[in-house]
Amino acid sequence: xxEINLDIYKNLRREVDESWINLHPIQxxxxxxxxxxxxxxxxxxxYSVCDYCLEGxxxxxxxxPIFDFADDVAKFLNMDEVNFTPGARGAxxxxxxxxxxxxDMVVIDSLAHYTTYIAAELNGLKIVEVPHSGYPEFKIxxxxxxxxxxxxxxxxxxxxxxxxxxHADYRYGNLAEAAAVGKIAKSYGVPFILxxxxxxxxxxxxxxxxxxxFLVGSGHKSWAASGPIGILATTYEFAxxxxxxxxxxxxxxxxxxxxxxxxxxxxxxxxxxxxxxxxASFPHVVGRVKRWEEEVEKIRWLVKELERIxxxxxxxxxxxxxxxxxxETPSFHRVAxxxxxxxxxxxxxxxxxxxxxxxPGMTKLxxxxxxxxxxxxxxxxxxAFHEIARSYDIGVE
Amino acid sequence: xxEINLDIYKNLRREVDESWINLHPIQxxxxxxxxxxxxxxxxxxxYSVCDYCLEGxxxxxxxxPIFDFADDVAKFLNMDEVNFTPGARGAxxxxxxxxxxxxDMVVIDSLAHYTTYIAAELNGLKIVEVPHSGYPEFKIxxxxxxxxxxxxxxxxxxxxxxxxxxHADYRYGNLAEAAAVGKIAKSYGVPFILxxxxxxxxxxxxxxxxxxxFLVGSGHKSWAASGPIGILATTYEFAxxxxxxxxxxxxxxxxxxxxxxxxxxxxxxxxxxxxxxxxASFPHVVGRVKRWEEEVEKIRWLVKELERIxxxxxxxxxxxxxxxxxxETPSFHRVAxxxxxxxxxxxxxxxxxxxxxxxPGMTKLxxxxxxxxxxxxxxxxxxAFHEIARSYDIGVE
Numbered sequence: 001x002x003e004i005n006l007d008i009y010k011n012l013r014r015e016v017d018e019s020w021i022n023l024h025p026i027q028x029x030x031x032x033x034x035x036x037x038x039x040x041x042x043x044x045x046x047y048s049v050c051d052y053c054l055e056g057x058x059x060x061x062x063x064x065p066i067f068d069f070a071d072d073v074a075k076f077l078n079m080d081e082v083n084f085t086p087g088a089r090g091a092x093x094x095x096x097x098x099x100x101x102x103x104d105m106v107v108i109d110s111l112a113h114y115t116t117y118i119a120a121e122l123n124g125l126k127i128v129e130v131p132h133s134g135y136p137e138f139k140i141x142x143x144x145x146x147x148x149x150x151x152x153x154x155x156x157x158x159x160x161x162x163x164x165x166x167h168a169d170y171r172y173g174n175l176a177e178a179a180a181v182g183k184i185a186k187s188y189g190v191p192f193i194l195x196x197x198x199x200x201x202x203x204x205x206x207x208x209x210x211x212x213x214f215l216v217g218s219g220h221k222s223w224a225a226s227g228p229i230g231i232l233a234t235t236y237e238f239a240x241x242x243x244x245x246x247x248x249x250x251x252x253x254x255x256x257x258x259x260x261x262x263x264x265x266x267x268x269x270x271x272x273x274x275x276x277x278x279x280a281s282f283p284h285v286v287g288r289v290k291r292w293e294e295e296v297e298k299i300r301w302l303v304k305e306l307e308r309i310x311x312x313x314x315x316x317x318x319x320x321x322x323x324x325x326x327x328e329t330p331s332f333h334r335v336a337x338x339x340x341x342x343x344x345x346x347x348x349x350x351x352x353x354x355x356x357x358x359x360p361g362m363t364k365l366x367x368x369x370x371x372x373x374x375x376x377x378x379x380x381x382x383x384a385f386h387e388i389a390r391s392y393d394i395g396v397e
Numbered sequence: 398x399x400e401i402n403l404d405i406y407k408n409l410r411r412e413v414d415e416s417w418i419n420l421h422p423i424q425x426x427x428x429x430x431x432x433x434x435x436x437x438x439x440x441x442x443x444y445s446v447c448d449y450c451l452e453g454x455x456x457x458x459x460x461x462p463i464f465d466f467a468d469d470v471a472k473f474l475n476m477d478e479v480n481f482t483p484g485a486r487g488a489x490x491x492x493x494x495x496x497x498x499x500x501d502m503v504v505i506d507s508l509a510h511y512t513t514y515i516a517a518e519l520n521g522l523k524i525v526e527v528p529h530s531g532y533p534e535f536k537i538x539x540x541x542x543x544x545x546x547x548x549x550x551x552x553x554x555x556x557x558x559x560x561x562x563x564h565a566d567y568r569y570g571n572l573a574e575a576a577a578v579g580k581i582a583k584s585y586g587v588p589f590i591l592x593x594x595x596x597x598x599x600x601x602x603x604x605x606x607x608x609x610x611f612l613v614g615s616g617h618k619s620w621a622a623s624g625p626i627g628i629l630a631t632t633y634e635f636a637x638x639x640x641x642x643x644x645x646x647x648x649x650x651x652x653x654x655x656x657x658x659x660x661x662x663x664x665x666x667x668x669x670x671x672x673x674x675x676x677a678s679f680p681h682v683v684g685r686v687k688r689w690e691e692e693v694e695k696i697r698w699l700v701k702e703l704e705r706i707x708x709x710x711x712x713x714x715x716x717x718x719x720x721x722x723x724x725e726t727p728s729f730h731r732v733a734x735x736x737x738x739x740x741x742x743x744x745x746x747x748x749x750x751x752x753x754x755x756x757p758g759m760t761k762l763x764x765x766x767x768x769x770x771x772x773x774x775x776x777x778x779x780x781a782f783h784e785i786a787r788s789y790d791i792g793v794e
Binding site: 246 | 402427438487519
């Protein structure tokens with residue numbers, strides 16, 4: 001065997017522990033509550049939820065109650081059927097596999113997560129982007145979906161195979177007009193996929209009200225789960241299609257796998273830690289979405305505080321309707337240009353104060369998420385930014 | 398919201414804890430050593446390994462040392478490049494996506510895991526099965542790969558797009574002649590995929606020696622990881638193909654994702670618990686594969702002990718070269734037919750003795766895995782089976 005230094009894998013620990021204030025935009029919704037950490041340890045081993053698997057599929061396991069859970073998640077999202085996937089990306093891929101053919105057109109918002117583009121690429125789809133309004137709000141207009149659907153119809157003679165909307169985008173945290181897009185999609189009869197990776201699990205989301213044919217969620221992003229695990233919710237109309245079972249047959253052996261869902265890899269690979277933690281956190285999640293308004297108030301407060309710093313401008317829609325937010329920060333960027341640590345100075349200044357989550361090296365535009373932080377913690381964040389600004393002679397109002 | 402009973406998700410715990418003797422065929426290689434449980438807790442949150450992600454891809458993260466780790470796993474397997482996937486199934490799917498076209502033929506062994514069939518179905522492939530020798534050994538003959546490759550060539554005018562061999566099969570735990578199949582594949586110039594889900598991580602596997610173009614492993618099955626996580630190892634020759642990056646471009650936005658690996662969903666969804674535990678267990682895994690011969694000795698001992706029970710016959714090759722084993726057990730099946738608990742009686746008798754892992758309801762054929770159990774534990778297993786047999790008037794020699 002070629003030489004390996006095994007010491008670097010011993011005593012692996014994460015530096016950012018609970019004593020830090022973590023603002024990482026993708027991490028806030030995926031922090032496990034204490035009770036889920038206990039469950040995680042209990043189900044730590046690889047196939048831990050398979051002790052009493054009778055049917056060869058993880059979503060049909062009754063002990064622990066995954067079978068009931070899939071149904072309860074469907075109720076919670078007001079959809080008809082749910083299964084789990086290796087990440088929200090896995091859900092989008094499964095949906096495209098089920099309802100499109102290579103060469104088909106799909107209409108997506110231009111703020112979509114990169115995995116939406118990759119899922120389209122994986123399935124040989126052509127994408128049409130609904131534009132956003134550009135600087136500084138970057139908003140998606142629902143009516144532009146109708147414009148793009150008409151365009152596709154005019155150019156190809158056919159409707160797009162699907163339209164996809166990102167409910168809250170990863171970049172500006174804008175909350176899209178999902179109900180309006182759902183209505184437009186319905187009026188054309190085009191299946192509507194709502195990517196709720198940043199919304200379902202942190203705020204109330206009602207799939208039927210939004211007329212979603214498919215609702216995609218992310219356990220590790222927004223359901224306090226130790227993923228990776230995605231949630232694929234759909235209606236009775238599409239369930240048979242997207243959850244269709246295998247039809248392949250061994251030509252010599254005659255082997256067949258009639259229980260296995262083909263677009264979900266047979267038995268979805270979410271057994272063990274992902275599904276166990278998603279279940280354990282469910283009561284916490286059901287409770288917390290009711291407190292979304294408080295979360296919105298807190299981010300609005302922080303935006304006000306950070307905009308007291310010279311040349312800090314919040315990007316995206318105003319006022320905030322989501323806890324993920326971007327700022328352009330040219331004053332900090334000017335500091336970075338002359339600083340010996342360049343763009344890393346900000347990350348390092350925050351690190352000294354045990355505040356993490358601002359992308360290392362970034363000072364032109366910063367992105368953060370306050371979901372679940374309390375007012376004391378946010379005060380500390382505001383104080384830290386003000387202090388750093390002043391220490392580099394940047395004015396604070 | 399429709400009514401949900403949240404109480405069933407509170408205090409979720411696994412019944413089968415460390416005080417049990419677990420014989421579950423798919424679980425033995427995925428049990429976390431104590432040091433990895435500590436790491437799991439530290440990296441419990443969703444995107445926990447992304448604190449210092451600079452390049453937007455989990456395998457390029459340097460802290461924790463995932464970047465080094467991918468290289469070290471390649472060394473350990475004697476392959477050139479490695480990345481991680483949502484389960485071994487995800488690796489097989491990515492490989493088929495990269496090196497086949499819909500309608501292509503692939504030659505697989507008739508003992509392949511169902512996910513091999515599903516991966517073929519997902520990619521629109523036609524499968525040709527290499528037969529096994531049938532009852533009682535169910536062996537795959539390496540030379541039959543040449544026969545089937547010739548058959549494909551004769552019938553279609555072309556070589557198959559790939560041949561796949563299951564190194565140790567899920568059913569009988571037969572250890573296939575991988576080197577011989579590798580040699581045949583090489584002589585025809587057909588890419589050779591070795592599914593090492595039940596071998597790499599528990600026993601020594603040398604990819605170059607076996608002439609594997611692709612080696613597929615399973616972290617939760619055989620690398621003591623809290624998955625789901627798969628290992629996709631390949632050679633320089635195929636790395637660019639299977640790890641090729643995205644080329645899609647937003648037609649309006651111009652957005653592109655040149656760093657993201659398209660067949661791996663961009664950034665492979667293995668962040669957090671899966672990759673953290675796979676790393677933490679790596680020193681343990683590197684050590685344990687050297688003790689494979691002891692593991693083989695132990696299973697041979699148990700086979701001898703269980704075959705003392707009337708009508709217990711080990712299936713698959715003899716003597717054992719793997720710790721996963723099946724027995725036909727008609728004597729127990731006769732008991733089940735008259736028992737009020739039917740086939741569940743055996744599972745329940747074992748449960749009383751805190752022995753788990755025999756499929757609930759099965760008595761005609763039972764399957765178990767002894768990997769990592771010590772001699773005392775195996776003695777208890779043998780004693781339990783003997784005791785149960787005698788209590789139902791089944792002879793024990």
